Each structure stands twice: as structure tokens, then as C-alpha cells.
Amino acid sequence: xxxxxxxxxxxxxxxxxxxxxxxxxxxxxxxxxxxxxxxxxxxxxxxxxxxxxxxxxxxxxxxxxxxxxxxxxxxxxxxxxxxxxxxxxxxxxxxxxxxxxxxxxxxxxxxxxxxxxxxxxxxxxxxxxxxxxxxxxxxxxxxxxxxxxxxxxxxxxxxxxxxxxxxxxxxxxxxxxxxxxxxxxxxxxx
Numbered sequence: 001x002x003x004x005x006x007x008x009x010x011x012x013x014x015x016x017x018x019x020x021x022x023x024x025x026x027x028x029x030x031x032x033x034x035x036x037x038x039x040x041x042x043x044x045x046x047x048x049x050x051x052x053x054x055x056x057x058x059x060x061x062x063x064x065x066x067x068x069x070x071x072x073x074x075x076x077x078x079x080x081x082x083x084x085x086x087x088x089x090x091x092x093x094x095x096x097x098x099x100x101x102x103x104x105x106x107x108x109x110x111x112x113x114x115x116x117x118x119x120x121x122x123x124x125x126x127x128x129x130x131x132x133x134x135x136x137x138x139x140x141x142x143x144x145x146x147x148x149x150x151x152x153x154x155x156x157x158x159x160x161x162x163x164x165x166x167x168x169x170x171x172x173x174x175x176x177x178x179x180x181x182x183x184x185x186x187x188x189x190x
Contacts, residue, residue: 002069008022013062013064015061020057023057028050031053031078035078038083049082053077057074119173119174120174123170124170126169127165127166127170131163131169133152134166135162135167137151137152138163145163
């Protein structure tokens with residue numbers, strides 16, 4: 001490591017924003033090009049990785065432990081961030097595939113039992129209007145409670161109350177099909 005790098009790292013540890021800015025300006029573009037090798041050429045995603053890396057570097061500057069060179073340290077940080085993102089994407093992909101298989105199973109079961117489909121429709125219709133709206137927006141439109149509250153012009157607490165009421169009533173109405181309904185509710189809530 002050069003004397004200049006040692007001084008730059010020391011300044012960075014002390015919270016010197018100019019040292020950080022100089023480091024950012026020197027290494028941002030080369031790191032984005034490097035990150036593109038992990039993002040299949042997606043420049044926006046590569047930039048996001050590098051920005052996250054620099055944010056993490058600033059946050060963890062007190063414990064900065066550069067052994068060989070700042071260049072190697074930064075490239076390793078980007079490499080690790082990219083690998084973590086790829087790993088998370090693979091987990092998400094496997095989870096989505098599992099969810100799809102579960103939903104197909106539920107759909108097949110519903111198709112095989114027309115009485116169940118009618119009972120679910122009847123149970124949904126029996127819900128108070130706002131509880132039904134909240135339930136449908138959450139489970140069928142995949143909106144978060146905050147989004148439902150904004151959409152309906154009500155508080156998040158009211159959304160929670162209506163969702164609790166809807167789930168309670170549906171459990172009562174569909175007790176004979178409880179395991180299938182719970183699977184359907186669980187799957188549609190993700």
C-alpha cells in the first residue's frame with residue numbers, strides 16, 4: 001500500500017468527506033464497469049451496487065481494515081455485494097416457483113370441487129363491504145396495508161381491524177375447508 005493510500009484511509013476513518021469524495025471520484029466508474037459483469041450489463045443495477053458499496057464504506061469507515069490496497073478492498077466489496085444480490089435473487093426465484101406450484105395445486109383443488117368455489121364466493125359476499133374490500137385488495141391485488149389505507153382513505157389500524165374481521169368470518173364460514181383456505185390465504189399474502 002502506498003503512503004498516499006495509507007493517508008487517505010486514515011482520513012476516511014476520521015470522517016474526512018473530502019477523502020471520501022476523492023475516493024468516490026477515482027473509483028466509481030471502474031467499479032461500475034466491474035459490477036456490470038455481475039448484472040448482465042444492466043448499468044442501472046451496477047450503479048446501484050456501487051452506490052450501496054460506497055454507502056457501506058462510509059458507514060463502516062471507523063473499522064476500515066485495508067490490508068493490500070484500497071482498489072482491491074473496493075473491488076472485493078463490490079464483488080461481495082454482487083454475489084449477495086445474486087444469492088438473494090436465486091432464493092427469491094425458488095420461493096416464487098414454490099408459490100406458483102402451491103397456487104396451481106389450490107387452483108386444481110378449487111376446480112375439482114365446485115362447491116368449494118361457491119362457498120368461498122358466498123363467504124366473501126357475506127363480509128361487510130369495507131372488510132371485503134380490504135381483504136380483496138390485500139389478498140387478490142397484493143397491496144400492503146399502507147397502500148390499502150391510502151387507496152381507501154382510512155388509517156392503517158382500520159385496515160388491520162377490517163382484515164382481522166374478514167379472516168375471522170372466513171374461517172367460520174369455511175371451517176370444513178380450513179386447511180385449503182389457510183393455504184390460499186397464506187399464499188396470496190406474499
